[in-house]
Amino acid sequence: MKRFEDLTEAETLALAIANEEEDSRIYATFAMRLRGDYPATAAVFDGMAEEENEHRRSLLALYERKFGQELPLITRQDVRGFLRRNPVWLAEELRIDVVRRQASIMELEAGQFYARAAERARDTDVRRLLGDLALIEQKHEAVAERLAETHLTEAARTGEDETKRRLLVLQVVQPALAGLIDGSVSTLAPIFAAAFATGNTHETFLVGLAASVGAGISMGLTEAMSDDGAITGRGRPWIRGLACGLATAVGGLGHALPYLIPDFWTATAVAAVVVVVELLAIAWIRWRYMETPFGSALVQIVLGGLLVLLAGIFIGSG
Structure with a gap:
C-alpha cells in the first residue's frame, strides 16, 4: 500500500479518475434503489451521477493529453490514509436520511482530502492538480444543492416524508x-x-x-x-x-x-x-x-x- 505523498502525478490523476467513477456508480445505485419510494431524491442522485461522469471524462481527457492512453490501476484502497466509503448502498433497505447524509459526507470528505493533500504537496504540478480536484469537489456540493432545489420541491419533500412515515x-x-x-x-x-x-x-x-x-x-x-x-x-x-x-x-x-x-x-x-x-x-x-x-x-x-x-x-x- 502506497502513501499518498509517494504517488506520481500520473498516479494521482488516475486515483482521481477512479474516485470520480466510483462515486458516480454509488450515486447511480442510490438512484436505482430509491426510485420506487423516493422518485424526487432519485432524480437528484441521477443528476449527481451524471455530474461525476462529466468530471471523470474531463480528467480522462487531461490524463490522455499529458500521459497517453495507458492508465495505471490504482484505487483509494491502494493508498494509505485515503478516505473509505461506508457501503450503505449494500444494505437491503436504504433509509432516505442515511443516504442523503452519506452523499453529503462523500462530497465533503473528498473536498477536504484533496485540499489537505494540496497543502502537503511539494511538487508544484501536483499541488496545482490537487487544488483543482479540491475545487471540483466544492463544485459538486454546489451541484448537489442546485439539483435538490430543482427536484426536491416542497410537494416532493412532503410526498417523500409521507412515504418515510408509511414505511x-x-x-x-x-x-x-x-x-x-x-x-x-x-x-x-x-x-x-x-x-x-x-x-x-x-x-x-x-x-x-x-x-x-x-x-x-x-x-x-x-x-x-x-x-x-x-x-x-x-x-x-x-x-x-x-x-x-x-x-x-x-x-x-x-x-x-x-x-x-x-x-x-x-x-x-x-x-x-x-x-x-x-x-x-x-x-x-x-x-x-x-x-x-x-x-x-x-x-x-x-x-x-x-x-x-x-x-x-x-x-x-x-
Missing part, C-alpha cells in the same frame, strides 16, 4: 404496537390472578416475569415468521420480530415490576396505575400513527383491558 409504520410501529397491546392486555389476567390467588408479591412477580418473557419470545417469533416482507414491503423479519417481542415483554413487565414491592396492596395499586399509563400510551400510539380517533382508541383499549383485568381478579379470587 416506519409498516416496519416498526405496527409490529411494536401489536406486541405492546398483547403484552399489556393479555398478561393482565395471569398476573392479577396470581396476585389475588396467592397474596404474595414475590410469587406474583415471578408469574408476571415468566408471562412477559414467554409472551415476548412467542410474539417475536410469530411476527418474524409470518411475513418475510418481500411482497408486503414490511421490511426485515428480524427487525419486526425484535420490535414486536421487546414491546410485548415491556408491556407485561410494566405491571409485573411493581410486585417487587413487598406490601401487597401497595404493589397492586402501583401496578394498577401502570396499567392505566400503558393503556393511555397504546391509545396515543394508535391515534398518532394509525389515525384512529383518540377517544375511540381509548374506549376500545380500556374496555378490552378492563375485561381482561376483571377476569384475572375474578379467577384469582375464586
Whole structure:
C-alpha cells in the first residue's frame, strides 16, 4: 500500500479518475434503489451521477493529453490514509436520511482530502492538480444543492416524508404496537390472578416475569415468521420480530415490576396505575400513527383491558 505523498502525478490523476467513477456508480445505485419510494431524491442522485461522469471524462481527457492512453490501476484502497466509503448502498433497505447524509459526507470528505493533500504537496504540478480536484469537489456540493432545489420541491419533500412515515409504520410501529397491546392486555389476567390467588408479591412477580418473557419470545417469533416482507414491503423479519417481542415483554413487565414491592396492596395499586399509563400510551400510539380517533382508541383499549383485568381478579379470587 502506497502513501499518498509517494504517488506520481500520473498516479494521482488516475486515483482521481477512479474516485470520480466510483462515486458516480454509488450515486447511480442510490438512484436505482430509491426510485420506487423516493422518485424526487432519485432524480437528484441521477443528476449527481451524471455530474461525476462529466468530471471523470474531463480528467480522462487531461490524463490522455499529458500521459497517453495507458492508465495505471490504482484505487483509494491502494493508498494509505485515503478516505473509505461506508457501503450503505449494500444494505437491503436504504433509509432516505442515511443516504442523503452519506452523499453529503462523500462530497465533503473528498473536498477536504484533496485540499489537505494540496497543502502537503511539494511538487508544484501536483499541488496545482490537487487544488483543482479540491475545487471540483466544492463544485459538486454546489451541484448537489442546485439539483435538490430543482427536484426536491416542497410537494416532493412532503410526498417523500409521507412515504418515510408509511414505511416506519409498516416496519416498526405496527409490529411494536401489536406486541405492546398483547403484552399489556393479555398478561393482565395471569398476573392479577396470581396476585389475588396467592397474596404474595414475590410469587406474583415471578408469574408476571415468566408471562412477559414467554409472551415476548412467542410474539417475536410469530411476527418474524409470518411475513418475510418481500411482497408486503414490511421490511426485515428480524427487525419486526425484535420490535414486536421487546414491546410485548415491556408491556407485561410494566405491571409485573411493581410486585417487587413487598406490601401487597401497595404493589397492586402501583401496578394498577401502570396499567392505566400503558393503556393511555397504546391509545396515543394508535391515534398518532394509525389515525384512529383518540377517544375511540381509548374506549376500545380500556374496555378490552378492563375485561381482561376483571377476569384475572375474578379467577384469582375464586
